[in-house]
Amino acid sequence: MVLDQLRSLIRPKDGPVVVVDGLTETFRLYHERPTGLKERLYRFRRSSWTEFDALRDVTLSVDHGESVAIIGPNGSGKSTLLKVLARILEPDRGHVEIHGRVASLLELGAGFHGDLTGRENIYLNGAILGLSKARVRERFQEIVEFAGIDHLLDTPVRTYSSGLYVRLGFAIAVIVEPDILLVDEVLSVGDAAFQRRSLRRMQQFKEEGKTLLIVSHDLDSVVELCDRAVVLDAGRVVFDGPIKEGVDLYRRMSVDPRDRARLAAVPSIGSRVRIEEATLLDGMGRVADEIDPSAPMRIRIRLVANEYLEACSVGATVQDADGVDLYEVHTGWQGVGVGPLVPGQAVVVDVRFVAHLLAGHYAVAPVVTDPGGRQQWASLPMPLEFRVRPGGGATGLVDLQGSTSVTEGPAVPLRGDSTTGPIPIIRLAEDPDAARE
Amino acid sequence: MRTLQERLAELWRARELLAQFTRKELKVRYKNSALGFLWSLLSPALMTVVFTVIFGFVFPFEIEDYAAFFLSVYLMWQFFQNSIFGSINSIVGNGDLIRKVWFPREVLPLSHVLAQLIHFLLGLLVIVPYLVVTRGWDLLANLPAVAVGIVLLTIFTAGVAMIFASANVPFRDLQELVNVIFLVWFYATPIVYPAAMVAAKRDDITAVETFGWVLDVNPMTWFVRLFRESFYGTVASIDGSSVRFDSGDPIWSLPEVFGVCAAFAIVTFLVGYRLFNRLALTFAKEV
Numbered sequence: 121m122v123l124d125q126l127r128s129l130i131r132p133k134d135g136p137v138v139v140v141d142g143l144t145e146t147f148r149l150y151h152e153r154p155t156g157l158k159e160r161l162y163r164f165r166r167s168s169w170t171e172f173d174a175l176r177d178v179t180l181s182v183d184h185g186e187s188v189a190i191i192g193p194n195g196s197g198k199s200t201l202l203k204v205l206a207r208i209l210e211p212d213r214g215h216v217e218i219h220g221r222v223a224s225l226l227e228l229g230a231g232f233h234g235d236l237t238g239r240e241n242i243y244l245n246g247a248i249l250g251l252s253k254a255r256v257r258e259r260f261q262e263i264v265e266f267a268g269i270d271h272l273l274d275t276p277v278r279t280y281s282s283g284l285y286v287r288l289g290f291a292i293a294v295i296v297e298p299d300i301l302l303v304d305e306v307l308s309v310g311d312a313a314f315q316r317r318s319l320r321r322m323q324q325f326k327e328e329g330k331t332l333l334i335v336s337h338d339l340d341s342v343v344e345l346c347d348r349a350v351v352l353d354a355g356r357v358v359f360d361g362p363i364k365e366g367v368d369l370y371r372r373m374s375v376d377p378r379d380r381a382r383l384a385a386v387p388s389i390g391s392r393v394r395i396e397e398a399t400l401l402d403g404m405g406r407v408a409d410e411i412d413p414s415a416p417m418r419i420r421i422r423l424v425a426n427e428y429l430e431a432c433s434v435g436a437t438v439q440d441a442d443g444v445d446l447y448e449v450h451t452g453w454q455g456v457g458v459g460p461l462v463p464g465q466a467v468v469v470d471v472r473f474v475a476h477l478l479a480g481h482y483a484v485a486p487v488v489t490d491p492g493g494r495q496q497w498a499s500l501p502m503p504l505e506f507r508v509r510p511g512g513g514a515t516g517l518v519d520l521q522g523s524t525s526v527t528e529g530p531a532v533p534l535r536g537d538s539t540t541g542p543i544p545i546i547r548l549a550e551d552p553d554a555a556r557e
Numbered sequence: 558m559r560t561l562q563e564r565l566a567e568l569w570r571a572r573e574l575l576a577q578f579t580r581k582e583l584k585v586r587y588k589n590s591a592l593g594f595l596w597s598l599l600s601p602a603l604m605t606v607v608f609t610v611i612f613g614f615v616f617p618f619e620i621e622d623y624a625a626f627f628l629s630v631y632l633m634w635q636f637f638q639n640s641i642f643g644s645i646n647s648i649v650g651n652g653d654l655i656r657k658v659w660f661p662r663e664v665l666p667l668s669h670v671l672a673q674l675i676h677f678l679l680g681l682l683v684i685v686p687y688l689v690v691t692r693g694w695d696l697l698a699n700l701p702a703v704a705v706g707i708v709l710l711t712i713f714t715a716g717v718a719m720i721f722a723s724a725n726v727p728f729r730d731l732q733e734l735v736n737v738i739f740l741v742w743f744y745a746t747p748i749v750y751p752a753a754m755v756a757a758k759r760d761d762i763t764a765v766e767t768f769g770w771v772l773d774v775n776p777m778t779w780f781v782r783l784f785r786e787s788f789y790g791t792v793a794s795i796d797g798s799s800v801r802f803d804s805g806d807p808i809w810s811l812p813e814v815f816g817v818c819a820a821f822a823i824v825t826f827l828v829g830y831r832l833f834n835r836l837a838l839t840f841a842k843e844v
Binding site: 203208224226231240243247252 | 570573574576577578580581584585653654655656657658659660766838839841842
């Protein structure tokens with residue numbers, strides 16, 4: 121007791137317990153993997169692979185007592201991040217600092233040996249998680265009760281059901297009593313009762329003032345449990361802030377891409393330069409997400425240099441609802457380089473264009489590239505979306521500004537109503553709302 | 558990058574895990590076998606019969622108590638060989654664990670070495686009485702020397718085990734090769750024949766000279782010498798294929814054997830540990 125108090129005096133209660141700085145984690149995807157000495161010798165240097173960054177330049181810090189949800193689509197690097205924090209993976213670039221005892225629930229029951237009994241596996245698994253034998257013995261009864269394996273203690277675990285397996289794994293893992301708990305998707309296994317119980321256990325954990333990092337797709341539980349969200353996309357942190365906003369953003373990213381609103385507030389992360397803000401404006405300079413066909417538009421891009429830049433090129437790509445590029449313009453192609461910039465220097469670039477588009481959903485993606493426009497240096501995680509209202513007396517994608525005239529024979533003026541108005545035929549099936557208007 | 562001291566401290570903190578893994582090795586092996594430990598004595602018993610028939614009768618060496626001569630070192634060779642055979646797959650075979658939990662990875666090969674060490678010690682309990690009966694009470698005086706030899710051999714074996722276990726991750730067919738490597742190594746170590754016989758013919762035949770040189774640089778030669786001179790005896794005289802041994806000479810009178818064994822043990826362990834830790838950085842990605 122006294123010892124614990126002393127320890128808490130020594131270890132500062134506030135201040136970051138997890139610091140991740142510029143972390144990049146690279147994996148090799150082997151095309152045809154030489155797996156042996158023999159192949160290595162006669163195909164020396166000929167093994168080919170593609171490198172891919174599961175994490176790119178991730179920087180974040182977590183304070184003592186925070187509970188952070190790491191969310192993002194599949195393959196965005198969430199689990200990789202957790203594995204680096206758990207020391208399973210070594211950082212390839214950047215560094216990671218952790219203060220305090222870490223326990224990770226990355227896989228429940230990893231390390232169980234099928235031929236050993238439940239009792240033997242409790243001790244083995246406890247040791248894998250860094251627990252002393254005495255500590256496991258002390259909490260043995262608690263583990264057995266939580267898992268409900270009383271009657272199966274001396275039976276080899278290979279005869280256990282998968283639910284039982286997971287329950288036992290969780291029961292052992294939670295007695296580790298770490299300062300920092302890393303949890304990967306374990307909330308989603310087991311039956312409903314077990315899920316509730318494990319959720320309650322983590323809640324309790326949080327109340328004890330421990331630090332919690334959770335990877336989960338169960339957004340409702342995460343909102344309940346966490347205060348902060350870190351949203352990853354393609355290995356980069358695209359959002360770091362309050363849980364509600366983070367979850368909202370993720371929902372927009374994953375659930376309904378057409379419903380994405382303005383992302384102006386979401387800073388992107390790039391290495392040389394970052395886009396801090398991008399706003400879509402109409403011809404009058406008002407923030408716009410809905411315009412008339414062939415209206416003038418402007419995307420205002422605010423970027424900040426991370427390092428000294430001789431010159432860069434700032435541009436924008438206009439895309440249709442399927443993400444097909446329709447138009448791209450860059451300062452560089454117009455003969456203007458942005459720069460030179462010193463680190464920390466901010467610039468605002470306006471990219472103007474006339475949206476010769478007809479009714480439908482479109483998007484604009486701001487981008488910073490090398491002066492030649494070939495290498496992308498910074499972008500936003502998602503393009504800014506806008507909608508073009510019906511009009512222009514035509515349908516299709518591009519507003520060619522056509523007109524008609526009856527040069528011979530009678531003509532009669534029609535009152536524009538919904539039955540005769542142009543219906544965007546192609547989009548009818550997938551966007552009934554747009555058609556109705 | 559952690560320093561050697563930090564790593565060793567980490568390994569020390571993981572001693573409980575090491576004990577648990579070792580226990581697991583032993584338990585899993587004997588879980589479904591009634592005879593248990595006795596099985597591990599079957600192989601040395603059979604090998605003794607085979608080599609006693611070959612070198613006692615077919616191509617006779619004039620060595621008294623050939624079975625004792627062979628057994629005095631065969632158990633320690635078996636400890637060495639089985640440790641490597643067991644640990645070579647310990648990283649690749651535990652990929653699931655390595656991808657999901659952090660712990661000092663060297664615990665995996667080391668637990669195999671420790672499990673084999675326990676077999677070895679139990680085996681000695683059976684063999685030593687036999688050696689005492691055949692070679693006399695005097696050899697008991699050498700038991701402290703044997704204890705030191707066991708410690709050094711364990712350190713050496715741990716180093717080799719870490720090299721094989723980690724190298725097997727990038728070079729998966731090492732697993733296939735290891736049987737051949739150890740077959741050659743077995744005959745390149747004076748286990749079934751006395752080293753003195755090679756030394757005696759060294760000046761006469763070039764091939765033997767090369768072979769003698771191989772024996773000299775082979776660390777196991779030195780460990781064999783340590784164990785054989787403790788358990789069987791030192792060479793008294795040699796004449797053709799007849800070698801006479803005196804039993805019971807206190808091995809302590811041969812400090813250079815201990816020195817060479819200690820040097821091999823420490824250097825191999827440090828090299829193995831370094832290589833292992835270097836390769837361990839990418840274990841989670843490669844297994």
